[in-house]
Amino acid sequence: MSTTTTTDPGIVEASVGTAGSFDARLAAKRDALLAVLRGYGRVAVAYSGGVDSAVVAKAAHEALGEGAVAVTAVSQSLASGELEQAAEMARRIGVRHRIVHTEEFADANYLSNTPERCYFCKSELYGRLLGMMDELGVDAVASGANLDDRGDHRPGMKAAGEKGVRHPLQEAGLNKEDVRALALAWGLPAWNKPAAPCLSSRIAYGENVTPERVAMIDRAEGWLHERGLPVLRVRYHKGDMARVEVPPEEFPRLLAEPFRSEMTAAFRGFGFKFVTMDLEGFRSGSLNQLVPADRLLGKKFAAKP
Numbered sequence: 001m002s003t004t005t006t007t008d009p010g011i012v013e014a015s016v017g018t019a020g021s022f023d024a025r026l027a028a029k030r031d032a033l034l035a036v037l038r039g040y041g042r043v044a045v046a047y048s049g050g051v052d053s054a055v056v057a058k059a060a061h062e063a064l065g066e067g068a069v070a071v072t073a074v075s076q077s078l079a080s081g082e083l084e085q086a087a088e089m090a091r092r093i094g095v096r097h098r099i100v101h102t103e104e105f106a107d108a109n110y111l112s113n114t115p116e117r118c119y120f121c122k123s124e125l126y127g128r129l130l131g132m133m134d135e136l137g138v139d140a141v142a143s144g145a146n147l148d149d150r151g152d153h154r155p156g157m158k159a160a161g162e163k164g165v166r167h168p169l170q171e172a173g174l175n176k177e178d179v180r181a182l183a184l185a186w187g188l189p190a191w192n193k194p195a196a197p198c199l200s201s202r203i204a205y206g207e208n209v210t211p212e213r214v215a216m217i218d219r220a221e222g223w224l225h226e227r228g229l230p231v232l233r234v235r236y237h238k239g240d241m242a243r244v245e246v247p248p249e250e251f252p253r254l255l256a257e258p259f260r261s262e263m264t265a266a267f268r269g270f271g272f273k274f275v276t277m278d279l280e281g282f283r284s285g286s287l288n289q290l291v292p293a294d295r296l297l298g299k300k301f302a303a304k305p
Contacts, residue, residue: 021184021185022185026178026181026182026185029172029173029174029178029181029182030059030182030185032172032173032174033055033059033168033169033172033174033182034059034062034063035063035172036168036171036172037056037059037060037063037064037068037142037168038063038064040064040139040140040142040166040168041067041138041139041140042064042067042068042137042138042139042140043060043064043067043068043069043138043139043140043141043142043166044068044069044070044071044129044132044133044136044138044140044141044142045057045060045068045069045070045071045095045141045142045143045144046071046073046125046126046129046141046142046143046144046165047070047071047072047086047090047097047144048072048073048082048086048144048196049072049082049083049085049086049087049089049090049190050144050190050193050195050196051179051180051183051188051190051191051192051193052144052145052146052169052176052179053070053143053144054089054093054144054183054188054190055144055169055179055182055183055186055188056142056143056144056168056169057070057089057090057093057095058093058095058182058183058186058188059168059182060095060142060168061093061094061095066096067137067138068095068096069095069096069097069098069136069137069138070086070090070093070095070096070097070098071097071098071099071100071129071132071136072086072087072090072097072098072099072100073099073100073101073102073125073128074099074100074101074102075101075102075103075104075105076105076199076211076214076215077104077105077121077198077199077200077209077214078198078199079196079198079199079218079221079222080218080222081222082196083099089188089189089190092188092189093188098136100125100128100129100132102121102124102125102128103124104120104121104124104125105209105211107120107124110124110200110209111208111209111210112208112209113200113203113204113205113206113207113208113209114205114206115155115205116155117155117200117201117205117209118154118155118156118159118201119155119156119158119159120159121156121198121200122155122156122159122160123159123162123163126141126159126160126163126165127163129141130163130164140166141163141164141165141166142165142166142167142168143160143165143166143167144169145157145160145167145169145170146169146170146174146175146176146178146179147169147170147173147174147175147176148175148176149170150170180192194230194231195284197284199214199217199218200214202214202217202233202234202235202236203217203235203236204235204236204237204238206238207236207237207238212271213236216236216240216242216270216271216272217234217236219270220234220242220244220266220267220270220272221233221234223263223266223267223270224244224246224263227259229246229250231246231247231282232244232245232246232282233245233282235278239273239274240271240272240273240274241272241273241274241275241276242267242272242274242275242276243276243277243278244275244276244277244278245278245280245281245282245283246277246281246282247281247282248281251277251279251281254277255277263275
């Protein structure tokens with residue numbers, strides 16, 4: 001399971017280079033990625049606007065021109081503002097951009113929120129993209145999965161394998177640091193954007209996913225973002241409890257008055273009955289701590305029909 005923490009953007013920039021800068025190693029990674037994508041023919045990129053899919057969309061546009069299209073899935077699990085950011089990034093890249101409305105909330109398997117929830121979401125998304133290939137004028141569907149994604153609990157990768165989805169970043173040998181370096185060199189603002197998985201991923205396994213709960217999370221995270229906290233998660237737990245994760249250096253701010261009282265009142269107004277702060281701080285994928293180790297190793301995956 002992932003326990004990724006945030007890194008200061010200045011440190012990242014120092015380690016990966018600067019905008020417009022391609023050293024020999026990074027240029028080789030870029031060229032390998034472009035070659036992989038050219039080998040697909042025409043491609044639809046499952047595109048969220050995050051750094052991984054933005055780099056794939058940019059590379060696909062560089063390699064294939066109008067033969068590339070970025071497709072963003074929209075549903076109740078998409079956080080407010082993410083579609084607009086994805087659309088703006090696509091305009092900046094110059095890639096064709098399409099929106100597809102997915103219906104994972106109509107699937108009882110998805111709503112039951114087992115550790116395999118992402119399998120059903122990605123099956124819905126990739127199934128729709130495959131069904132649109134003729135309409136989109138493409139020969140393949142590509143994801144933004146990079147090499148570092150192989151070690152976490154990611155049932156969506158199983159769905160991708162079943163649907164024949166390609167992973168160009170993995171095929172070209174790029175990890176997360178390579179992806180951020182390419183994004184920075186290409187001048188993409190997403191190069192240091194924090195990961196923004198779907199809102200349903202904030203709900204503890206075993207607690208049903210509902211439109212009301214994802215709306216509570218969206219409003220709570222939006223409230224914190226509006227107050228200058230870019231890196232955070234609001235996790236939903238049984239009993240309408242919010243578990244707030246922020247970097248440890250932000251703890252004093254959240255605990256100080258009047259912020260603490262204002263946040264508690266706001267969250268209760270959104271529907272939470274209890275508001276707690278995680279003393280370990282922000283880490284991506286913390287709910288995977290609830291997944292048995294054998295499932296993390298993929299030994300007991302059993303998707304419902």
